[in-house]
Amino acid sequence: MIRFAFDLSEEFQVPVLVRPAIRVCHARQNIRYKTLKNNPTPANFKKEPSRWASTPKFRFLQHKALNEKHVKISEKFNTLKAFNQHNLKKGKTYPFGVITGGVPSSVVRDLFEEYDRKDIPLLKLGAPYPFPEKLADAFLTACDKVLVIEETDTVIEYMLRDKVKTLGRLSGHVPMEGELVPEKIEVILNKALADCKQSPLSDFDGGKEAFGLVGGLGLPLRKPTLCPGCPHRASFYSIRKAMPKAVFPSDIGCYTLGSNLGVVDTVLDMGAGITMASGFYNAYIQDGVQKPIVATLGDSTFFHSGITGLINAVYNDSRFILVILDNGITAMTGMQPAITQGLRVDGRKGNAVSLEGVVEGCGVKYLKVVDPFDTKNMIKTIKKAADYVNDPKGGIAVIISRHPCVIGFKDAAIPEKITVRVSGECNDCGFCRDRFECPALFRNPETEKTEINTVLCAECGVCLQVCPRKAITKCDHPF
Ligand code: SF4
Numbered sequence: 416m417i418r419f420a421f422d423l424s425e426e427f428q429v430p431v432l433v434r435p436a437i438r439v440c441h442a443r444q445n446i447r448y449k450t451l452k453n454n455p456t457p458a459n460f461k462k463e464p465s466r467w468a469s470t471p472k473f474r475f476l477q478h479k480a481l482n483e484k485h486v487k488i489s490e491k492f493n494t495l496k497a498f499n500q501h502n503l504k505k506g507k508t509y510p511f512g513v514i515t516g517g518v519p520s521s522v523v524r525d526l527f528e529e530y531d532r533k534d535i536p537l538l539k540l541g542a543p544y545p546f547p548e549k550l551a552d553a554f555l556t557a558c559d560k561v562l563v564i565e566e567t568d569t570v571i572e573y574m575l576r577d578k579v580k581t582l583g584r585l586s587g588h589v590p591m592e593g594e595l596v597p598e599k600i601e602v603i604l605n606k607a608l609a610d611c612k613q614s615p616l617s618d619f620d621g622g623k624e625a626f627g628l629v630g631g632l633g634l635p636l637r638k639p640t641l642c643p644g645c646p647h648r649a650s651f652y653s654i655r656k657a658m659p660k661a662v663f664p665s666d667i668g669c670y671t672l673g674s675n676l677g678v679v680d681t682v683l684d685m686g687a688g689i690t691m692a693s694g695f696y697n698a699y700i701q702d703g704v705q706k707p708i709v710a711t712l713g714d715s716t717f718f719h720s721g722i723t724g725l726i727n728a729v730y731n732d733s734r735f736i737l738v739i740l741d742n743g744i745t746a747m748t749g750m751q752p753a754i755t756q757g758l759r760v761d762g763r764k765g766n767a768v769s770l771e772g773v774v775e776g777c778g779v780k781y782l783k784v785v786d787p788f789d790t791k792n793m794i795k796t797i798k799k800a801a802d803y804v805n806d807p808k809g810g811i812a813v814i815i816s817r818h819p820c821v822i823g824f825k826d827a828a829i830p831e832k833i834t835v836r837v838s839g840e841c842n843d844c845g846f847c848r849d850r851f852e853c854p855a856l857f858r859n860p861e862t863e864k865t866e867i868n869t870v871l872c873a874e875c876g877v878c879l880q881v882c883p884r885k886a887i888t889k890c891d892h893p894f
């Protein structure tokens with residue numbers, strides 16, 4: 416599809432968006448591709464200001480040209496058998512048909528094969544925009560009712576003209592949210608067929624009995640959590656210790672899991688940790704209240720989308736603490752190097768960009784760098800930063816909490832392994848498990864004590880600083 420998208424873009428001189436819906440994004444497999452050739456079309460920019468720098472008159476003409484292209488592309492999609500096709504028999508009409516897009520197309524096809532339902536025609540739309548009107552109209556005309564099964568939202572369903580014939584999300588036959596897994600699709604098809612007085616595929620009820628049995632096992636719920644030894648956990652622990660009553664706007668990255676530690680109150684989009692902190696400050700200060708606010712975001716998120724928000728906050732004299740969680744890597748999206756590393760994504764050398772330099776360049780006057788593994792120092796630094804924020808002559812305080820990602824740079828993250836154990840002093844208060852939430856700390860129901868899971872423990876030693884009774888201690892012997 417991507418190869419086709421490039422060709423289409425060249426042919427019609429338009430950008431083409433490939434929209435992988437949810438189940439494609441959740442899949443992985445090996446792919447084969449032919450040897451990549453050298454670029455056959457070297458860069459050759461032709462100056463054409465009416466197109467590339469157009470003023471309103473030329474924009475009007477371009478809009479007209481774009482509308483004409485839409486009609487032509489729609490025509491192309493009507494007969495684009497590789498992606499858009501149906502299996503209607505010429506001249507035949509049907510009481511019920513199905514229109515699909517994305518992975519549900521394959522699921523529906525598999526189900527029809529499994530239950531030998533050659534009587535139900537299927538229209539698969541892989542290229543739905545500009546909408547292949549003629550193809551869809553032919554399908555609608557041949558069917559009394561059509562059920563639309565597409566991922567995530569109503570795209571194809573909205574574009575079908577005959578809403579009376581159409582079943583889908585708008586008619587309540589397809590759930591508005593959640594993934595369309597095969598079990599769900601079978602139930603959806605069964606209900607729609609029954610509503611149209613057609614025999615269902617099966618009497619499958621979505622596996623209620625199996626779900627009931629599994630539910631009855633009382634299996635423990637496991638929340639997604641930061642890795643053992645993750646420096647973000649130590650940062651969040653210190654932030655909450657230093658500023659327990661603050662508002663905590665945060666951002667998008669693996670550190671969003673700081674919500675488990677009670678230090679992530681908002682997550683909206685990349686950079687919103689800063690812009691929402693600014694918004695909170697300005698909303699409260701109108702009533703004369705200077706709310707304590709600690710915003711967090713990762714180093715990569717900061718470079719991606721935090722800089723403009725920070726400039727805006729400095730310019731408007733918003734007051735909050737910003738903690739940039741600098742682990743030197745873009746961990747959540749696959750361990751790409753952060754731009755502070757001076758390495759490009761394909762391994763070639765790039766030019767490292769200084770995080771401190773950019774923060775100061777945004778106009779920030781208060782900047783400290785700490786190692787979050789030293790929680791005592793980090794707590795002290797946050798408290799001092801709060802004094803600066805509250806000082807009439809102060810401003811935004813930025814703290815760079817810098818420690819390498821424990822997965823991306825294991826040796827650098829934990830240069831010296833510290834083996835820990837829980838001593839008999841433990842009174843099972845649960846503080847370390849609740850407030851530090853390292854997955855290696857668990858409660859043994861038999862001993863009613865906290866213990867260390869030695870398989871999970873990364874031996875970072877940070878939990879030594881957490882237990883108020885000092886019941887977590889260094890251990891010189893192997894477990
Ligand atoms: S190790 Fe310390 S913090 Fe954890 S449960 Fe025991 S006493 Fe509480």
Ligand code: SF4
Nearest residue numbers: 853872873875876878
């Ligand atoms: S040393 Fe403590 S904090 Fe570090 S991974 Fe092990 S249990 Fe977790």
